[in-house]
Amino acid sequence: MNLKNFINGKWVEAESGLTREIINPANGEVIAIACESDASDACLAIKAAREAFDSGVWSNLPAIERAAFLFKIADKLEERMDELKVLETLDNGKPHREAEFDIGDAANCFRYYAGLVSKPHGYTYDVPDGAQAMTVREPIGVCGLITPWNYPLLMGVWKIAPALAAGNTIVYKPSEITPVTSVKLFEIIEEVGIPKGVANLVLGPGNTAGQEIAESHDVDKVSFTGGTVTGRKIMQAAAGNIKKISLELGGKSPNIVFADADLETAVDYALFGIFANSGQVCTAGSRLLLEESIHDHFIERLVERARMIRVGAGDNPATEMGPLVSEAHMNKVLNYIEIGKQEGATLVCGGKRITEAGLEKGYFVEPTIFVDTTPNMRIVQEEIFGPVLVVQKFKDEQEAIKLANNTVYGLGAGVFSNDGAKALRVIKKIRAGITWINTYHPTYNEAPWGGYKQSGIGRGLGTYGFEEFTEVKQININLQVEPVGWFEN
Ligand code: TXE
Secondary structure, three states: OEEOEEEOOEEEOOOOOOEEEEEOOOOOOEEEEEEOOOHHHHHHHHHHHHHHHHHOOOOOOOHHHHHHHHHHHHHHHHHOHHHHHHHHHHHHOOOHHHHHHHHHHHHHHHHHHHHHOOOOOOOEEEOOOOEEEEEEEEEOOEEEEEOOOOOHHHHHHHHHHHHHHOOOEEEEEOOOOOOHHHHHHHHHHHHHOOOOOOEEEOOOOHHHHHHHHHHOOOOOEEEEEOOHHHHHHHHHHHHHHOOEEEEEOOOOOEEEEOOOOOHHHHHHHHHHHHHHHHHOOOOOOOEEEEEHHHHHHHHHHHHHHHHOOOEOOOOOOOOOEOOOOOHHHHHHHHHHHHHHHHHOOEEEEOOOEOOOOOOOOOOOEOOEEEEOOOOOOHHHHOOOOOOEEEEEEEOOHHHHHHHHHOOOEEOEEEEEOOOHHHHHHHHHHOOOOEEEEOOOOOOOOOOOEOOEEOOEEOOEOHHHHHHOOEEEEEEEEEOOOOOOOOOOO
């Protein structure tokens, strides 16, 4: 497979001719060669998007016509499900069933925004002076979309669908290590006939191609999902022309279980919260907060279940948890496990790379659980982004809230309790943007997604995600057309 940029309606190599090998994380084999763009390729894509936006070829279309393109994209994603899920697994490692879920969700995301775009979006205001004020929503212009590798297709679609629906033109840069399904999506974009220059794809690394998108004065908005360190760089780069920015960054999300919870349900969701997608989820329930009285019993059951998780290659139907996305990322996760041991936490499950026959060339790490942690340990404070759960103990509601909030992040949080009032009371005290009661992880195209504190700025998905790709214009109409009379002569 040879993966190219899609710029101004054409498939092109990087100007430098450089390429990068794309690796299957289940066995280390090369599955594709992608062009390795730099700032000059990003510039070409930005220029195409600028010209397409300024021409009005997309933004001037009636909303219902833009929507028609998005509905077609959704249908084609589903038609190509079998091919796409195989490719997503090859590229990212996730089990087929997870890939299938992501692609279905991506199709529905296009449908959601296709439906939303023709709904009313402004207000009217009863103002003085015999005037009528109203607001309309307009596209921002050229939007730079930069995404990570954990949900290669879906993270792109969460931005592409609302950005295009709102009438913007886009330059999309997926993660350089997982570009495959993004290329397939752009084949579909070409096939449905979206005008040239409206949607551009640039494959390449962040520090060159990505940085150019974040810095360029011809880009009006940048929407980024990724690590907090990179998010900070994007903010700085965006300052040059006061770009609008949306950032969805890291997390260290608490999952709180009270003694009165349904324990089997809470154990099940604790596993799902941290080990789904091998823990490479921004909202992963990576800190499990247990009420003291149930701690030992809960851990016993949790470890028993965690040891039963079937880790393997994503194309094996029996697999429940796949590899980590890359060798470098696996090493980062293994290093955190070493840090946890050195800090004095007790390892009660996993902790090692899996090297059994068949998996030895892949980047597999055992489901790992640490107990006996203290709040300031690095494994409790820092985002590991792998299958590593740290457990904290609390005495009462107040201590649970205090521990939960003791982090620079504020992305997700869960509470398990059969006392509905207590669960809601606790959730309302937690400084996080996405929260769950007696469940963990469900994500809906309809509802806003984003974080408090250093987990980001702005919200994706739902109506909020649409608004992030629009400017608000006030239109003020004088209904009594006569001179203002402010000056006497
Ligand atoms: O992400 P980066 P990395 C966290 C997770 C992970 C850590 C680092 O903890 O271990 O981040 O992962 C592009 N200007 N998350 O290094 O760098 C890059 O090319 C413009 C959480 O892989 O954030 C890619 O397209 N763009 C997260 C995208 O940013 C730049 C998901 C994300 O990469 C750039 C992934 C620059 N200077 C990692 N530098 C989540 N919130 O879900 C990089 N990029």
